[in-house]
Amino acid sequence: MRFRLTLKPLSNSQALLFNYQHPFMAWIYGRLKDADDAYATFLHSRGYKAEDSRKTFKHFTFSSFQIPQLAKPIKKGDTSMLLSSEAICVVVSFFIDKAAEDFIMGLFQNQTVSIYDARYKADFIIERIESLPNEVFDNRPVLLRTISPMVIAEKRKDGMDEYLSPTDPRFAKYFALNLFEKYNSVYENDLKLDAETASHLIRWSLVDESRLKSRLISIKQNKADGTKVRAFTNFVFEVSAPPQILEVGFLGGFGKFCSHGMGCCEVVE
Template identity: 25%
Template sequence: MRIKITATTDRPASFPFNYQYPLQAAIYSLIRESSSDYSTFLHEQGYIKDGIDRVFKFFTFSKLKFSPKLRGKTGFVNVRQIEFIFSTIVEESLRHMILGIFSDREMHLRINGKGLKLTIVNVDVLEELVFSGKEKFICLSPIAVSTMIENHKGRRVPHFLNYMVPRERDRFAENIKNNLVNKYETLHNASYDNREHPFSFHFDPIYISKKNGTISKLISFKNDIKIKAMEAPFTVEADPDLIKIGYECGWGEKNSAGFGCTEPIRA
């Protein structure tokens, strides 16, 4: 389930290149307008399942589409309109998001230490999609996948995998699958019984060639956290139930921070 949100400013506005955290905060605020309890639950707890050491929020959102799209040295300037996708597999999340939007049709972002008010002028409910066992997608936001490693102090820390490093490529695809299975089991509170279903995930080599192998993005998030993620069209072969979860909840990790939002390529 997903909606496309369009909002305008009453004056030209500036956005930094790394705006994911302010946008995430604005989304939680919209949900809070409908239900403070549910917004707090999503933000502070999320969905969990015994035996899975992950917490899922089960929503993601795309990068912003700016109008006009003018780049300055530190971000986008003279912005008058933004557009983005909000996607979730949880009906309650979508309901509270929509009710929050229509409570006063305003979004409030904290940009560069200053408040920015936007007026929501349109909300489109997008068509529900049915997936086959093989699909092609484009990224509406980059995909982050990590694994735990020991640093020089002997502490286990997350390492974001780089698909373009050959020794990390198989692990990248494997972790994508494991993440989808964990989401499935947490969402349904049941074991996933189709683990033998073939699974493959690969980014488009022609696109990679056109980009000279540069498909990684380094995003600065809250408290200067650095998140490395990949952004390129990809093909996935998998159980359609897992593909649906990837599409609606996000692929990989950090989905509720604006990572892993995609759109299928349909003829």
Template identity: 30%
Template sequence: MRLKLILKLLDGNCLPCNYMYELSSALYKVLNEGNTDFTTWLHDKGYCKEKKSFKLFTFSNLYIPRFKIEGDRLGILTDTVQLIVSFYPIEAIEAFVMGVFRNRRMEIGDRKSRVAFEVMTVERLPEPEFTPKMTFKAISPVFVEEQFPDTSRTVHLTPGDPRFAELLHLNLLEKYRAFHQQEPDPQWPVTRLKVLSAPKAKTIALRAGTPQETKMKGYLFNFELQGEPELLRLGYYGGFGRLNSQGFGCTEIIRI
């Protein structure tokens, strides 16, 4: 299920440039006001398989038609902005999620600047056709990291690294196992990645300004995937790569 939200500015017009963590918190707050049990489950547990948990929920960067950047602040020069919010399909929650966003007030920002929005419209986007070869545009950074458990070291991979595509595929398989509670079909092909545009690095700070601050580097780029359509569907709705519920891995389908 994928929604397009049109947000109207009510108060303030300046956000931190690094607003994704704050936007994630605002979205959880909206969902929590609609159903505390659902949001607690989504935030704390999600879909689990062998101690791995996935939220299968992602969202785009804010689409702001006109803006101005001054230092670490982003000035909004329009009355409305657009946001895509996406959940891996669960028909049972569709009515709940649609309803909870309608006419909702959202506040996004940090201690220095905040913006209050009202959700003007909520549009459920139609289901696209999923085929073995598809082209995507990242509308929030795609984040893939390689972990080394023996040393607790992690490496944030670039899309040009051969391990990026491999780990992207393994992540989709883990999400499939967590959601469906079954093994993927062993005959499904390995998901293959072709980078179509120069990747633009974007670092997002989680819990910025606190002792728990962590910086994650993802990439905005266009890419082609070849693989099992159900896995491409999962990535489209639930997010590609890691940390999807924190604002990474949201894409849109493009036709070339």
């Protein structure tokens, strides 16, 4: 399920930190926890686990905030953006049982949202919730555009991630492997493939890189090392995969750190 939240600032000229993804993710967890503590704890501490893997997946994501106008332009050296009084929008997406869709949407009705860290705070009220149409995938290739940054990485021998640009020849392989692992975490024992076979089953290609940008994003707050990942956004790609596999990625996010607001995409009509 996917829906669009319209967030109305509670006052003018509020400072919104650039790395708003982590506090917004925490707010989503808070709504889930209010409704079902066990489910929120499961997502936060364990998630869904692919068989024969230590990786876990939360299977939800959200877009970058769509901000129509700022109170003043961002200058070099700024660490936050000054919002106007205009509403902003964000797409939130869950791979979840259809029977739970109305329940999940109800969690966000008439809520206030606070996005803050030690320096900045911005408060909003949810002005509107709009359910988005379900995309129906078939076996034909589909064009997708990023509406949040995407993180694809290769694990190096030292255990560290090497973050890959969509222009890197390895990107397609690790995009496919990550998507297949997510699928396998939901549909256990349904299909067994190694990395090379997955890259043949899930075919990825870069279509438009003219506006491609790279961002270094903090995915955890209040840590001395300021845990950061390298993400890429503003590109269009084509992917071909069995519909059930593609649906897992489209609704739950493509790539790593999706619950932190990474890997959210929209279909290019």
